[in-house]
Amino acid sequence: MSNKEERKAPVLRFKGFTDDWEQRKLKNIAIISDGIHQTPNYVNKGIMFLSVENILNLKSKKYITSQDFENNYKTKPLFHDIFMTRIGSVGVTNILETNKPIAFYVSLALIHPQHVSAYYLNYLLKSPSSQKEIWKRTLHIAFPKKINKDEIGKINIKVSQNKQEQIKIGNLLKKMEKFISLQQRKLNELKEVKKTLLSQLFPSKGQYRPIIRFKKFTNKWTKRKLGNIAKIIGGGTPSTSNHDYWNGNINWYSPTEIGNNIFVNSSNKKISIKGLNNSSAKLLPGGKTILFTSRAGIGNMAIMLTDGCTNQGFQSWVIDDTKIDIYFLYSLGRLLKHDAIRQASGSTFLEISNKEVKKLLLEIPSFTEQKLIGNMLRKIDDDIVRQKERIILITKIKKNLLQKLFV
Template identity: 25%
Template sequence: MNKNVPEIRFQGFHDDWEQRKLGDFLKIFDRKSTIDNEYTVLSSTNSGMEYRQGRVSSNSNKGYKIIEIGDLVLSPQNLWLGNININNLSVGLVSPSYKTFKFINVNPGFIRPQLKLERMLWNYKSVSTQGASVVRRNLELDGFYKIKLLVPKHNEQNQLEKLFATIDNLITLHQRKLNLLQEQKKSLLQKMFPKKDEKIPEIRFNGFTDDWEQRKFDSLVKRVAKTSEENLPSVEYDDVISGYGKLNKNVALKGNNRKGILFQEDDILFGKLRPYLKNWLIADFKGIAIGDWWVFRSNINSQFTYTLIQTKQYETISNLSTGTKMPRSDWKIVANSEFRVPINNVEQTKVGTLFKKLDNLITLHQRKLDALQEQKKGLLQKMFV
């Protein structure tokens, strides 16, 4: 197989890719601002370009570098960790500690998808020397310029740019939808449960007017403690996506030979160890909870109770924990804490059902996002050399 062409290629392109050096496509520049607050301050991070929050350390950004859309920005100390980006936000200012470049004789959209590939990160590390700490490594610019790339002709570069720009736009779209749904859920958790000293929530389904009653938590649930070593699907902390209440794998395929708490469908698992990690799950199967779990069997609508343990009120109480290095929720505190719940079972069901639908939508968009990211990862491996 010809190693100078990618595994997957657009139709109509047959020429070998040409080996070039990164320095062939970069022109370093150092245009600095002479006016304070001339442009918005930006930061280059391992995750991408960001708008700078808060003041700069000197309270003045005179002398900061002016960058435009399409310029390359990198951190000489953290390049090997992925702090290298093409500015996609706006004309702005970046700290003088960054290296900044213009692209020449190449489509930046062809370079962009490759910047953080594993092989590129390895190259950056190989041309960086150990700094004052384990994390910091100092970039040797001459070595950076000598990093080798295989490059097609401009028409093929343009096709690759369009493809990966489309994928990135779809990823951004689903990420925004996901963020919006998560913010919506956060807002509804605050508004559909009564605030402190209030008897009814701020937002409520039509037709319900009764005050919510105050109940101790241990009257709302039965804490299940029966242990078992049955050959059932097992759930451990590592199996749950923190804050999502979803499994990250098919636990039925794991096998189990350890003892844990036996749970059944509709039981609620709450991670009492480091409760701030937000490990929780409502079961839709029978299984074994292994590790520091509380298993609740709800005496009211289980979906409502599951939503209740995600509220800020429950979070605050569950974090009144014992221990310092390995904090655990204190059952006496949680059990005796009072929460307001609807008297009407129908209202409980409606609230629980609403949040279940929200959770399902969040999961759907997360799966679409994960699928797009995996697709992009696969194409990066097969469409570049």
């Protein structure tokens, strides 16, 4: 036995609790029920009907009649019962926080806690030790994989026998989860603000003035071809059979590295000076280059902070930063993605050529107005990045608590 399996109490505890935890089977502390096996007749309004895809927020747009509900459900979900997915993504749980009647499909198991705190049991089932037990009892050769109701009942879990300890653990993790949800709502709100700004800080199709502007700017924006305001430069790949061309100190990007982050400063693979000089790859200046994917996901973009080059899956934009604000162009460029896809061609995969990228049309204001718009959008993007980082950090803390608060 490992040390972890021998433990009789969690690593992290609230003050005043010292008793060992007892190993129990889930069926000894909860009643477990299946949902209905047949697909019901859905109606426009009635009793909400849940399946696997609804488990994260316990909301659905599917409904059944009250009559079907009464006829098909001997066991009806109650306030603070727990749903657990048992088909597909096995072992995801959520707790019911409403007294309204709820119907559910056989892909979910209903767990009714007995003599144990509901929130405590919900998070206990989410803990790594319980998830390991669920995994062991899951039928993996089935497609999709599933766990039978009887096997759910046989899950071995170590349980605190002190109800007050259960309540404290459940309340702590409940607050943590609600805090994460609050942060996620803030992130969604920031994204909505940015979406609105993008629609109003740039002119609509066929228009030459945006809906909202900074004070004192009234002139029409000028329609320009992208090739007239930036150098459009493709990439290349050094021979992979020549080891001297690789593992140097020159960044060399591929399209799969672009799209998740606004800025990039280090690539997964590097090439050498020899590789650069013996390929069609071009060294692009950091701080003045927007990487723009031209295949395998056309129109993904990133601002390159340090010098580097790309493979041939790019048509990158190199600017004169005394005439074009790079963040303005990056933000505006994201609105060009649909135009770029429309201009793409190819039988094996879609690709937009250097010539077609140069023809992409956009409206440009004065350099001063560009900088103001770019600065505003960068501030909100910075807020979005910080909010994402905050959510990642809090989620890691919650994960750590699930490991430490349970045996």
